[in-house]
Amino acid sequence: MRRWKVSAVLVLGLVTTISAPAHAAADRHHPAPAAFPATIRLPDGFRPEGIATGPGPFAYFSSMADGSIYRADLRTGRGAIFTRGPGTPSLGMKIDSHGRLFVAGGTGGDARVVDVRTGRVLASYRLATGPAFVNDVILTQGAAWFTDSTNPVLYKLPLRDGRLPGAAVRIPLTGDLVYGAGFNANGITPTPDGRGLIVVQSNTGGLFRVDWSGATRRVNLHGESLPEGDGLLLRGRTLFAVQNRLNAVAVLRLNAAGTEGRVVRRVGDLRFDVPATVAAFGSRLYLPNARFDTPATSETWYNAVAIPDPERRP
Template sequence: MTWKIILPLAIVCCCISCKKNDRVKVQQYSYVLPGDQFFPEGIAYDRSTGVFYTGSTTSGDIVAVDVETGVASLFSSGAKAGRQAAIGMKLDAMDRLWVCGGTANFIQVLDKDGNVIKTWDTKALFNSGFVNDCIIVNGYIYFTDSQVRKIYRTRVTETLPGEMEEWLSFTDQQIPYGTGINANGIEATPDGKQLLVVISNSGKLYRVNIADKGISEIALNTPVTSGDGLLTDGNTLYISRNATGLIFPVTLNAGYSSGYVGAGFGENLIGNTTITRDATHAPARRATQDPKWVRYVILAFGLTFLTVFLFVPLVAIFIEALRGGLGAYFNALREPNA
């Protein structure tokens, strides 16, 4: 038995490859993954290489798949990395892959070669239950927990990852939890001010204000039970509902207080989970989100350029002009041909 990832063309119609400076059309509706017990879950796309990554819920293996050729290769071995499962995942601006460990209760970050940079034991740190999905926004990465009413986060702008923190702990009155999978997929609003979280078992959708951590339910015309991966495109939120085999568009109002769930779409989807897209649609990364060393190098280069090509020539001109003293300088200015 082989496992396939299905890409609905309404979501992933084409990918961009920086190395080729032209569009790489996705000709395939599905990609064959190695092994018969892979059970893929999370997915992340690297625009610079034209490769997407997906992880196994059973082995923790992560494979890299070329979107043009469909060739899949092992990117990171779960056994070697001490990873029992690879659930939600995201790539950051430094080409590091962040991985959620599910019920194994860990978070890992890998370098571009698949090596583990750091592992956080979220069970020991926060008594977590099921680290499920993640989203990067404004220099931080946020993680949902499907069994414990918490959201974790850490910074992604530093060269070396910082400490993980229990960023938000909420009550059952704010977001009711039940049996099964609760908080699952997580996204950010286009303005980067709020987090969107879907609760799988109840089908409810919530928004969390990043500035003050305020929590509000988004009123929907119908529940989105089995909601899994989320993806925003303007005021449309796409929700992958794994038990339905469909992806549902939710049109959100301007204040994200309500949304209209439209008709689901998708063909040959079985247990569809997370969603990704070409990074060209993602919000531009701010310069302040670059690592400090990058900002210092750019600043130093700019100052050096101004010094060599502007300040030094100006100083040389004034030295030459004042070589004979101020009297000679002003006499030269009074010369008709000066």
């Protein structure tokens, strides 16, 4: 979610444009997405950033404006504010098997857990007491893990037997991931083998493997990098990495340990307008357009777009 500009030449060089979403058959668990709208209009002034999908054909979008969560029916594109925010941003989100939505609180330095059935806030956590940018969250190994783009730490919420904890654990980051000016650790996901975490650093384009202890090691991308790296989505050994101001999604192949990977392609769409994060449903990827380069007013329009899953296209 960095805010410096990238030249148009670089953007055009990196993105292989998909001019319109192709119709693709859904898998056997979901209705055919060809019947679903390819663009979802979000409220004016909403400033979307995070997205989470499920359970069922629903997507949840977070607001950087006031932290509200908007729920949309992917079958129709229609939706409404699901739960009002605290007045500070909501960013990355993930839903667990108990129907709980974990929300990163950005400059609020906090996190909260919301019941997706009722919209009720189940728990709130103060993660940082000073300047912070709690950016993204992933659920793995019996815990929720949050990145902070300002402070070189991860915040861990242990979920023993699924129970929400009383407080978060602060885990300092050490090793290859060194913080500098701008946005640092951003998107986060498990390694393919589930034995660690992967984090992208927005300001350097570096990708890092993180042990549970917080020790980091640069992922060998064989000369590639992920500048403007934002949301991450892992499926098997395939990693989708949103490069927001490049209006692109990088598709990488990782080894099981997440210590090595290769960028195999980049995909984009003419409708991209600085997408921030990505989630999957059926044979599509859904991305909210954060429009970071557009002045944010109460009348600024926002949307999310669906593209064919690059790994499931016929």
